[in-house]
Amino acid sequence: MYGLKPDILVDLPEKYFCLTDYEKVAAKWCPGCGDYAVLGNIQKLCRDEQLDPAKTVFVSGIGCSSRFPHYMKTYGFHGLHGRAFPVASGIKWRRPDLHVFVITGDGDCCAIGAGSWIHAIRFNIDLTVMLFNNEIYGLTKNQTSPTSRMGTVSNTTPRGSVLPPINPMQTTLGVGNVSFVAQTVDWNPPHLYATIQAAHRHKGFSFVHIIQRCPKFQSDLVEQFTAGKDKLYLLTGNEGVELDDVVIKSFDHTVEHDAHNINAARSLAEDPDNIYLGVLYRNTKAQRYDEYGVHNIGYTVEQKMEALNSELNKYAV
Amino acid sequence: MYGLKPDILVDLPEKYFCLTDYEKVAAKWCPGCGDYAVLGNIQKLCRDEQLDPAKTVFVSGIGCSSRFPHYMKTYGFHGLHGRAFPVASGIKWRRPDLHVFVITGDGDCCAIGAGSWIHAIRFNIDLTVMLFNNEIYGLTKNQTSPTSRMGTVSNTTPRGSVLPPINPMQTTLGVGNVSFVAQTVDWNPPHLYATIQAAHRHKGFSFVHIIQRCPKFQSDLVEQFTAGKDKLYLLTGNEGVELDDVVIKSFDHTVEHDAHNINAARSLAEDPDNIYLGVLYRNTKAQRYDEYGVHNIGYTVEQKMEALNSELNKYAV
């Protein structure tokens, strides 16, 4: 089309969705908040994958990051703190036609949501999950989270937190039936995009750990993250994410990694010194609960009447 | 004492506790239930370790296994389904003088209790935890549990369950700050005893996975377990449990295992074919939340009054 990007064309082919089809109101996060980058990239991804906004649902809990659905012109469910997983699972189970994304924070997922998190991994329903890990409770204004590093000074631990953090990837990799685990950072848009794309395309519970900047309450972490380019390792290999060469070259280090090797994945997840970006683990053979969820979908009322009658027969006097 | 066991002596040295000091009413589990063996061995352990019954607390959730505290002549807390961990943690945090045991079932711990389970591992409070895994909901009469094998026929999955089970040891080993993980079976009393003893002696969150027979609802598993002697591997090594030679010889197979090696521990935990008995993992350096919990215990009222006054000063007009 004359080299123009479809977005700026006025007359579009039917059913082609542009960026504006996904953009709702302006987001209200702090300046410099990592959440913005994810929002923009998700909108782009939706456009590129041409996800019908009417068929797309963003489900979240409560937290800064969980405001996300309000900024998408798709269906959304901004539910309860820690409970995005069961809601999203309930949506997807009998509605295979819907694209369901889950947005959760480190408090939302790893604290109050931990039980459902573990079980969602096991259920392995086809959900694209983004954990926004800013290592702090943002919305409630600066309390230590389970993923806060030991020694974190916050409103609830003014003398520094006393426990080592939960490592979300490590924990996810420790649950049987785990299907997809990836890691990215909010400040590398191409990588962020490609990772979420890989997650979205993976059928099953695709867990993306997003290291997210919170300049408001974790400003030292921002530096630690952004300054630490040489701590960032790009994972390459067959099962990695699709990246341009430019992006690959922007990394100081790359590591060849076999995403089918769970032990290797765990070692990467547990490395205390370096951050590995890309798909750590992928298992396409894991049992999917949503496949069971749809095995008998779409019965007509007549079929249902028949089933009821046959059940009543068994109890007939 | 003339070769007599202290138990049968009438006049005992002061403060010596006998088995009867731990035995309360007769337990009411089904005949052949694995829970009986654990009860007996725990009573023996308490006696052998000379735990003051007044200083010992058994905390449980709800389930067949969670009836346990009612059968011990110690303090007990038979609380809510899935909530034994926070209660036990709350008891121990400021009461280092108490010996706190946690009794939980596979539904209690791995289903409704999963969130607190994950966090209890991380807190690493000095609790001796026994997970009675009969791979079924016993008390509510035969529903599939998260640890039920795929294909399990139960009242809620009459056509067989559709998901692979959660592996409690694998999951525990996937949580940062994990401190002690062991496995035993209810039908090998000496091994059961020695394992729980090792757990009790370990300072920190000592997690014992007990494969437990439920003849009532998992009768085929009983056979699978008991018949499968050759699937049972005894772990040996420095950090293993203290066993008599006779017991060791009763095993067809032994495996030398370094309990400080978490990767080795995980491989054992995840082996789909064999069952490894003994201490899989032990880390005495993991951060302990109860050490923080007691750092300022025992302030006098005078000290507290002073602290309050100095706080009020800051708000004085």
Added chain:
Amino acid sequence: MSTSTSPEKSTVKEEIVPSLPGEHIVEIVSDSGEGAQKCGQSFAAISAKMGNGVWTVEIIPAEIHPPSRTIESASGIRIRFGSTKVTNMGDEAELMVALNEQVPYARILQKAYKEGTIMLLENKWATDQSEHIKTQYATALKDFEARGYKVIEIPMEVECLKIIKSARKGKNMWVLGMLCYIYDRNLDIAKNQIRHTFRTKPEAVIESNLLLLQGGYDWAADNLDFQYPIKPMELKEEMVVMNGNEAVGMGILAAGIEVCSMYPITPATSTSHFLAECIENSGGLIHQAEDEIAAIGFAIGSSYAGKTAVTITSGPGLALKNEFIGLAAMGEVPLVIVDVQRGGPSTGLPTKVEQGDLLAVLYGQPGDTPVITMAASTIEECFHFIILARKIAESFRTPVVVLTDANLATGQQPFPRPKVCKEWFSPPIDQSPWKQGVDPYEWDEATGLSRRPIPGQPNGMYTLTGLAHSKEGKPSYDPENNQRTTAYRSKKLATFKNTLKPPEIHGDKEGDLLIVGWGSTLGAIDEAVDRVRAEGGSVSSLHLRFLSPLEPGLKEIFSCFKKVMTIEINYSDDVSDPVINNDNRRYSQLAWVLRAKTLVDIDCYSNVEGQPLSPRKIVRKLQQELEQLKA
């Protein structure tokens, strides 16, 4: 009367006088695992098939495997049946069968028997090897006679062993045969019933059970010198017989609900056992969640996506669902919540009946959370109310709670076979384009109602939120908006109430005493009222099906009676206690709600004994109240 330890002809001559003509109450108690329940259920089914009215109450041990020959071990069933409709468990039993002499004590504690109750007692314990057991047996026998029971010792084990090798599994069918003789049941129907009960078992098992049935029947014919034939009745319409949990399950099928999301909890779980067997044939599924919170969250997700779901629980589970109920009310998600009430508070009495969750359902959620609440009073209503609840939930875009209880859950009762009709079933989800310009919460000014877009509908995109929100679904902190939208949500209850009729009164529309009830006590209350009215007492009753909103016109109805009193199975302070007075008394739950609603000085009569109410107990209370009203 005399007892016999041999299979000689029994000497019982007296007729058994039932409390009410044409009906009988029988109990069968055994150690847990001996099959008393199966025996009783079969007996009930046979009687229902003969056209008799039937009501059963299960006797369930609280422990998984209590030690045998103890009070805790008592497992069994009560069957009240007769030639007219039976609506409740009745008073004391006329006859009981006991497989050992200890288990009856569980029921004696519940005052289940009276002087003159016939006791058919397994006599093998008289000659047991254990001296201890022999003594226990002898002692109990004496005690039973002192209590005035007519004990007939029966060589059940001995007789069964003539037919099968081990009597433990089988004695129950022999007893069934014996009962069939006593009550003159149709043996063909009985045999068919056995075939049905054991339909999944090998033919040999069926055969031996049929032999046992016949054996028990023949033995009784040869050895008992009494019978109490209950007249079979002609079935005027097709009937079904089931318990309340099965009826709820049937209702779920009939509502066309495709997702039942639950976490096991007594006494609600057996609904999911029922559904697990059959819902897949109806295009639905059971989801067993990791806990109650996730169960309701999953159900809400499903409902949000257009598949209105049901979640089933009991008290402790309900407590966990409150936060999500609040979200469903706030986000206006249709949802059916079934609460099968059990004894509380906390873990309480998990297998026993109570009506203790009413206030928790009505007021348990922080903030203003209007929730439509209804309670089934019969097993038939358990079925129909689920269909209704799904409809209300969708029409009013709201969570609807259906209350039942442990009594309904496990009790069996025949009722007319529902005539399955298309309108019951939820229609396929609407995926047509949403009308542009219509907001996702376009509340109707007058009714508070609005239509909701379902994911997949083009143009309908919105974000559901638990935050205060505008009609566009956007978070709004505007004071006026919060006032208005809270009012819309509340108004739906008023709108719904306007569709309800004032409740019907059982008895006269005015008089001395009006009894108000709700839930499973319906039959017992009405029967008691009938009895007292037959003696000339001026008492009527009224039974509420809707608790929130309450059915209209109550104040007017109440004003026609000198005194109004609720009868409930939950706690109220006893004014005769020295520390309790009118100023500090805590009332029964419905009484409290009705007091606030009508400002009528409503009294209450209740207990938390974990038992269904017997008509006799109520009769006594009514008589007492009427006397006091006279004075």
Added chain:
Amino acid sequence: MSTSTSPEKSTVKEEIVPSLPGEHIVEIVSDSGEGAQKCGQSFAAISAKMGNGVWTVEIIPAEIHPPSRTIESASGIRIRFGSTKVTNMGDEAELMVALNEQVPYARILQKAYKEGTIMLLENKWATDQSEHIKTQYATALKDFEARGYKVIEIPMEVECLKIIKSARKGKNMWVLGMLCYIYDRNLDIAKNQIRHTFRTKPEAVIESNLLLLQGGYDWAADNLDFQYPIKPMELKEEMVVMNGNEAVGMGILAAGIEVCSMYPITPATSTSHFLAECIENSGGLIHQAEDEIAAIGFAIGSSYAGKTAVTITSGPGLALKNEFIGLAAMGEVPLVIVDVQRGGPSTGLPTKVEQGDLLAVLYGQPGDTPVITMAASTIEECFHFIILARKIAESFRTPVVVLTDANLATGQQPFPRPKVCKEWFSPPIDQSPWKQGVDPYEWDEATGLSRRPIPGQPNGMYTLTGLAHSKEGKPSYDPENNQRTTAYRSKKLATFKNTLKPPEIHGDKEGDLLIVGWGSTLGAIDEAVDRVRAEGGSVSSLHLRFLSPLEPGLKEIFSCFKKVMTIEINYSDDVSDPVINNDNRRYSQLAWVLRAKTLVDIDCYSNVEGQPLSPRKIVRKLQQELEQLKA
């Protein structure tokens, strides 16, 4: 009046007429992050130190970082202060300071200003680079004047830049200086306050803030031609000033509570921020649990082991704690639960005030769960009620809920410095041998009370259970036992009630209208009643501190008034709505409870606008009611 865009001498001549003599209401609003709150809090503290009565209300944006120069961005504070005691936020403000022209709209929505309110407005936007902003500014200016505000444009930025390099952090202290001039505050006290506020900051920061203070003061003296000196008062006793969450925290220290187990939730969390700073000095600790359920479970564990704990939450968290509250009541574990109420239902209005959790606390738990419930009406009571709650919890072996709300939580008020006394603090745990033969639930027949063994006590060993249990603590399915033990637990409320006195009446003991309130509305209601009484209106008020059990004698008190009405910040249906009538109306929460309790036809006046009630609003309602009563 004219506006000035230059630092010329302002031309305001008129005197500012306050609503009430000797006091003023000031608001400071800015974009979130500009420090309006710190400015106002300092101003309040300075005024309190000068002996003035003070009440503050925080204006908190709902978003973490709303876009600047918008309604959502408004962050700030209202300070009502005067020469007498101030008990509530008052009516419209006399004066406001705004750092841009958009943020005042957030408060205009709340009707915070009136004709004649003076507006001190940052004028830098008039000359902003952006045309859009310039237009916005000009438009707003016109609008403000149309609304009758007396706008004075002030070159805050310009003046601050004379002192410091960047004005964003610092303008607030310049404004403080300006206000100090207007209200004639003692500059020494002001400077000390700045030193205190920035005590953890480097000396250079303190210095520049002191300069800003002086700068604002001097500028005002040179440029403003009005002042409204508020007379300093002599402090008759030592005073402290703090907000309600800090007072709760202080109360926790004063109760000697060693464990505060919580999960963050607005608006309760800041109590834990306070405690995190200081409880360790008092031999206590904060436990931040993984969720609210675990938080209360941990607290119960601690309490069971002898260290009575407190757990702090707000609505959504409360909903999750119900199951454990039931266990605490059933197992009789002392426990203090603080619920800082916010706007509901569901996530609702997290930063706004509501009194919407009353029914959920009273009735939220399935089964019969008597829970002692009290509500603090002042910040001082926030402190004392925690001490009391711990005592009651231990004496009555029960959970005790203390209700506060977002208004109390963040409002600041001076009150007499508590005289710390030994008796407040929990004694060391008893580890002496338990008396043999005494059961762990040896209920006193008359009172329902019993003593509990604490782990570590020899001979006291028992197992706490949520199952129905005997006095030995053993599970019991005995019907009579359940009836009796439920009665014991209930009776404790009656026993406790007998220790309470009837509430005092504010105003005459009889008359036309009685207002009943609870919680943070005390000051506003009493002030409104006083105003109406001053005009000759026959109205009194009564404020409840205990909600369960209710204080005694209410029915008698109510009977002396023609009409009784509650005033609450929660939802009630509006009878003027066509669909609402007396039969379907849903009442305010306390009104509902009082109706059931007293059978008096109690009306209610309430809203869910998320705002503290202003006396003027109440006055209007009272006048209206009194008129209707006359007609």
